[in-house]
Amino acid sequence: MIVITLTKVPPSLRGDLTKWYQEIQTGVYVGNVSARVRDQLWDRVMRDIGNGQATMVYNAKNEFGYQFKTTRKDRRVVDFDDIPLMKRLNTLEEPVKLGFSNASKYHRARLSSRKALKPEHPGHSERSTQLVAIDIETTGLDAVKNQIISIAAFKSIGIKECQHFDAYISIDQPVPENIVKLTGITDSKLKDEGIELVDALRSLKKFVGNLPIVGYNLEFDDKFISLGFKKYNQSGIDNKMIDLMPLVKKANRFLDNFRLNTVLKKYDISNEHPHEAYADAQATLALAEKLIKNGDLVI
Structure with a gap:
């Protein structure tokens, strides 16, 4: 069995996965496909994920009987004596700067900050x-x-x-x-x-x-x-x-x-x-x- 969880991904990706997996809850997909199809679908997730996040759990021949992959930046999948573990990374979110709630404000803020940081002699x-x-x-x-x-x-x-x-x-x-x-x-x-x-x-x-x-x-x-x-x-x-x-x-x-x-x-x-x-x-x-x-x- 394979389980994939998605958060904040484009609707097109969620719709694409329903061709192969059953969405049992919003953003949670369950299915049973071959390893080749599983890997190809994960490639598709990585390709189309946009700003979202994804985690996949699937059967594997190890101590726990399963393995997982994730795109989360605050986690890392590590192997410890053939045991898959999810390592929490010590990452701190940077404070959100002004103007992000609106696209035009965001772009103006970005342009202003880049001009301020631009060196006097770019070369x-x-x-x-x-x-x-x-x-x-x-x-x-x-x-x-x-x-x-x-x-x-x-x-x-x-x-x-x-x-x-x-x-x-x-x-x-x-x-x-x-x-x-x-x-x-x-x-x-x-x-x-x-x-x-x-x-x-x-x-x-x-x-x-x-x-x-x-x-x-x-x-x-x-x-x-x-x-x-x-x-x-x-x-x-x-x-x-x-x-x-x-x-x-x-x-x-x-x-x-x-x-x-x-x-x-x-x-x-x-x-x-x-x-x-x-x-x-x-x-x-x-x-x-x-x-x-x-x-x-x-x-």
């Missing part, structure tokens, strides 16, 4: 803050069952200067056909160019050093990377982590959706190879810099 602010943007590609969405196949990171080191790290990861299973179509990563590419995950993680940790790490929907990447370090009994990365998605949602409440490609277009950032870790990490760094320049991200 001097480019890459003045050192940080690292990371992105990964995987064989699926489940960090326990699926594997990392590509890791990339871009590090700003000064004005208009950056360094990059990227690696393909050899795995012990075929790359699913839908992932090949999405990422362009094939079994032969991983065989020819892939390295062991443990070596990639060690190199990544050395590359990021102690700099702040940014990502888009960073919880997804962090979950896979953390479990990778745990698999090899290695200490993970404990740097400051900043997810850009909630910052974008706060700054742009009226976007049609918050998929990375949509957000990049909003900020006039080019990404010619979406779903390629190298390109996505580079675009994520550019997005972080735009958010810093606009005053929406403070490192």
Whole structure:
């Protein structure tokens, strides 16, 4: 059995889910579908969720007999000796600033604040803050069952200067056909160019050093990377982590959706190879810099 709870999501998403699940109470959906359909529907939830939140509970072969996923920013799903736990994060809501109850007032407030935060010499602010943007590609969405196949990171080191790290990861299973179509990563590419995950993680940790790490929907990447370090009994990365998605949602409440490609277009950032870790990490760094320049991200 599968249970999905939704809050503050677009009506179109709720209507879409009723094709597969029964809505037994407002925002609570129950159904019994295959794992493939379940994962595809969760992808659809992630794609169309807008400003809302979703949590899914489903059958799994572990101590409790179930596993769960969530989009909540104040919770994180963690694995403790094959036992799924929901970790409460110590996050504090920032006080709501004036003008949010009305769209026009909100936009006027945003424009005013951005003008006030704009530096006198805009060119001097480019890459003045050192940080690292990371992105990964995987064989699926489940960090326990699926594997990392590509890791990339871009590090700003000064004005208009950056360094990059990227690696393909050899795995012990075929790359699913839908992932090949999405990422362009094939079994032969991983065989020819892939390295062991443990070596990639060690190199990544050395590359990021102690700099702040940014990502888009960073919880997804962090979950896979953390479990990778745990698999090899290695200490993970404990740097400051900043997810850009909630910052974008706060700054742009009226976007049609918050998929990375949509957000990049909003900020006039080019990404010619979406779903390629190298390109996505580079675009994520550019997005972080735009958010810093606009005053929406403070490192």
